Amino acid sequence: MKTVQVKLYLNLRKYATPAMDNGQGPLSLQENHTTNDLLAALGIPSGEECTLVVNNRIAGKDLLLKDGDQVAVLPPVSGG
Amino acid sequence: MTFSLRGKLLDIDLTAGKAREITIPEADYRAFLGGSGVAAKWFYDTGKMQLSPLDPEAPLFVMTGLLTGVNVPTACKASFCGRSPATGIWSESTVGGRWPSALRSCGYDGMIITGCSAEPVYLYLREDKVELREAGHLWGKDVYATQEAIREEVEDENLRAAAIGPAGEKQVLIAGIIIDGHDARAAGRGGMGAVMGSKRLKAIAVSKGKKTPKPYDPDALDRARREAVPRIREKTRGLTDYGTAGGVPVVEKLGDLPIRNWTGGSWTEGAARTSGQAIMESAGVGHYACYRCPIRCGKEVQVTKGPHAGTEAHGPEYETAAGFGACLLNDDLHTIVAANDLCNRLGLDTMSTASVIALAMELYEHGLLKAEDAAGLELNWGNGEAILSLVEQIGNREGIGEILSRGVRRAVAHFGPPAAEFAVETKGLEYAFHDPRAFTSMALVYATGNRGACHLEGLTYFSENRAFPPELMGLEPEYEPHGYQGKPLLAKTMQDYMGTFNALGLCKFLIRGHVTPAEVSDWVKACTGWTMDAQELLTAGERIFNLKRLINTGLGISRKDDMLPPRLFAHDRVEGAAGGSLPHLGKMLWEYYRLRGWSPEGIPTAERLEQLGLPSR
Numbered sequence: 001m002k003t004v005q006v007k008l009y010l011n012l013r014k015y016a017t018p019a020m021d022n023g024q025g026p027l028s029l030q031e032n033h034t035t036n037d038l039l040a041a042l043g044i045p046s047g048e049e050c051t052l053v054v055n056n057r058i059a060g061k062d063l064l065l066k067d068g069d070q071v072a073v074l075p076p077v078s079g080g
Numbered sequence: 081m082t083f084s085l086r087g088k089l090l091d092i093d094l095t096a097g098k099a100r101e102i103t104i105p106e107a108d109y110r111a112f113l114g115g116s117g118v119a120a121k122w123f124y125d126t127g128k129m130q131l132s133p134l135d136p137e138a139p140l141f142v143m144t145g146l147l148t149g150v151n152v153p154t155a156c157k158a159s160f161c162g163r164s165p166a167t168g169i170w171s172e173s174t175v176g177g178r179w180p181s182a183l184r185s186c187g188y189d190g191m192i193i194t195g196c197s198a199e200p201v202y203l204y205l206r207e208d209k210v211e212l213r214e215a216g217h218l219w220g221k222d223v224y225a226t227q228e229a230i231r232e233e234v235e236d237e238n239l240r241a242a243a244i245g246p247a248g249e250k251q252v253l254i255a256g257i258i259i260d261g262h263d264a265r266a267a268g269r270g271g272m273g274a275v276m277g278s279k280r281l282k283a284i285a286v287s288k289g290k291k292t293p294k295p296y297d298p299d300a301l302d303r304a305r306r307e308a309v310p311r312i313r314e315k316t317r318g319l320t321d322y323g324t325a326g327g328v329p330v331v332e333k334l335g336d337l338p339i340r341n342w343t344g345g346s347w348t349e350g351a352a353r354t355s356g357q358a359i360m361e362s363a364g365v366g367h368y369a370c371y372r373c374p375i376r377c378g379k380e381v382q383v384t385k386g387p388h389a390g391t392e393a394h395g396p397e398y399e400t401a402a403g404f405g406a407c408l409l410n411d412d413l414h415t416i417v418a419a420n421d422l423c424n425r426l427g428l429d430t431m432s433t434a435s436v437i438a439l440a441m442e443l444y445e446h447g448l449l450k451a452e453d454a455a456g457l458e459l460n461w462g463n464g465e466a467i468l469s470l471v472e473q474i475g476n477r478e479g480i481g482e483i484l485s486r487g488v489r490r491a492v493a494h495f496g497p498p499a500a501e502f503a504v505e506t507k508g509l510e511y512a513f514h515d516p517r518a519f520t521s522m523a524l525v526y527a528t529g530n531r532g533a534c535h536l537e538g539l540t541y542f543s544e545n546r547a548f549p550p551e552l553m554g555l556e557p558e559y560e561p562h563g564y565q566g567k568p569l570l571a572k573t574m575q576d577y578m579g580t581f582n583a584l585g586l587c588k589f590l591i592r593g594h595v596t597p598a599e600v601s602d603w604v605k606a607c608t609g610w611t612m613d614a615q616e617l618l619t620a621g622e623r624i625f626n627l628k629r630l631i632n633t634g635l636g637i638s639r640k641d642d643m644l645p646p647r648l649f650a651h652d653r654v655e656g657a658a659g660g661s662l663p664h665l666g667k668m669l670w671e672y673y674r675l676r677g678w679s680p681e682g683i684p685t686a687e688r689l690e691q692l693g694l695p696s697r
Contacts, residue, residue: 009329009330010318011318017098049549050547051546052225053333056346058334074330074334076546077327077330078330078331078336078542079398079399079402080324080327080377080398080399080400
């Protein structure tokens with residue numbers, strides 16, 4: 001098992017787990033889990049557009065996550 | 081069936097104090113759609129492009145869009161077009177709110193204003209009527225007071241005005257035109273407020289009429305609207321709740337915020353403190369929607385700082401929050417709210433004003449501008465008192481504001497080397513606050529934008545982060561975040577599509593609601609009775625884009641001007657999601673020109689112009 005720190009932004013906070021506070025908190029994953037698995041673990045459907053930023057780098061959906069990774073899950077919002 | 085959307089155009093000579101009505105041929109509407117498209121056509125045809133922008137005979141085009149006022153989602157826009165005194169090239173500044181639809185309800189599609197009145201005047205329009213009225217008593221008033229005074233004068237409490245404030249009167253080169261008084265929507269960019277000021281035209285006031293054009297097929301339009309509106313509402317809910325500024329924390333995480341005059345990499349806490357959510361929780365009092373808009377992104381706030389503390393005002397948009405927030409390293413939202421309100425009252429473009437203040441703060445940091453040069457102000461990053469004071473000095477051309485009121489490019493020329501290191505502008509227009517190092521297709525959008533460093537001419541950051549999925553335009557669904565492959569086609573395609581919006585009078589946030597060219601062309605068909613498919617719509621957008629380029633190449637623009645400033649081209653953000661990313665402009669530009677059918681020097685070829693039905697130079 002590994003634990004990553006997740007921060008959900010704006011409307012994606014509705015996918016927060018009970019362990020999270022204000023859309024932010026730890027999430028336990030299997031050792032072989034990727035960013036795609038993280039989205040599935042949060043219950044974010046594949047049709048929900050979002051961008052993942054892992055340790056301050058934009059990440060694809062198949063990135064193998066490491067213990068302690070910081071993962072931001074962003075909706076497709078870009079100001080005006 | 082005759083083309084029912086066409087109204088009259090007013091040809092107004094302020095020197096002679098006369099107005100006459102003219103009619104735009106339907107062929108011009110078909111080819112250039114309306115709004116800024118038709119304005120570009122008529123501007124080109126006048127042969128007056130070479131006139132100095134502040135020459136009395138330089139024309140100012142005020143045009144509603146083809147669909148403005150009709151019952152089409154967000155059909156609320158008008159454009160102020162001509163040659164910009166800030167950049168010296170083509171300029172269009174588009175604004176929503178309720179004034180444009182009121183103008184169209186009077187039976188007018190717009191006006192061409194030339195000349196200069198001997199004394200200050202304002203235009204007053206009612207249904208089929210226009211008159212010039214003396215405005216000496218309004219000169220010096222701010223924008224809000226101007227609309228209020230005209231309302232009392234003509235006894236119409238619902239009157240709407242497009243007005244300049246003291247900044248436009250004093251021909252501040254970053255002055256905008258503000259509409260709807262306190263509701264304050266801004267045609268901010270390009271200094272068109274200075275053009276109105278140079279003509280001694282204080283305001284264009286409108287009492288609503290009943291001559292809004294009727295659509296050709298109201299049933300088809302109604303069906304199309306019912307299909308579109310629920311989807312637009314659902315996909316833009318964030319804008320509805322928190323306005324455009326709700327995106328501040330998200331773009332910060334993507335490396336898109338212009339932190340500390342574009343030198344910073346991360347500003348997470350600051351972004352949270354200056355977000356739309358924070359603004360609404362701390363200062364919000366209500367919401368505001370433009371005419372026919374299902375999105376309702378406008379916000380109303382309480383002003384708690386500055387000379388107008390205690391009043392209510394229009395809330396800061398994303399660009400204003402990013403400019404007066406991250407760009408100045410100011411995390412006090414109340415200063416942002418007050419600066420926004422001051423800009424609106426004075427009639428200043430918030431984006432250029434924040435940019436030129438960022439320049440001043442960086443000059444101060446490096447000892448090139450001292451407190452004694454700025455009336456004793458310590459221009460430290462984030463100094464809210466200094467920010468508000470500089471806004472007033474710029475708007476009134478007082479003190480150091482005299483230099484800063486000329487915009488970044490001219491201010492840099494004043495301060496000399498190495499001030500150019502801190503300048504963030506292209507073709508003389510200060511940047512919108514989205515970083516081409518984060519969304520590299522934006523490098524092309526900024527470099528080739530017809531009015532300078534404009535984000536709205538392409539909005540490809542919406543495509544890159546899938547707020548407007550690229551496959552809806554028939555493009556690749558995903559792009560390497562900081563790469564260059566495929567981005568020239570993305571930039572060109574989106575520029576062509578976005579070029580139709582200012583012509584049609586539509587808000588570009590429709591693409592956040594996934595509105596496609598096929599859908600827009602259906603609306604045009606239902607409104608006009610024309611046959612027009614998605615490809616024909618995009619070809620019209622391409623024609624419009626090329627005509628504006630043609631105007632600009634006639635003014636000396638070429639590849640040498642399609643550039644990024646050193647800060648965005650060669651300065652690594654280092655930290656954050658865009659750290660290490662620098663846009664491959666040279667590689668992208670070559671392919672972009674090829675797709676456009678332009679020469680390697682960035683000049684439209686005779687062959688492409690002919691294909692588009694445009695004159696060959």
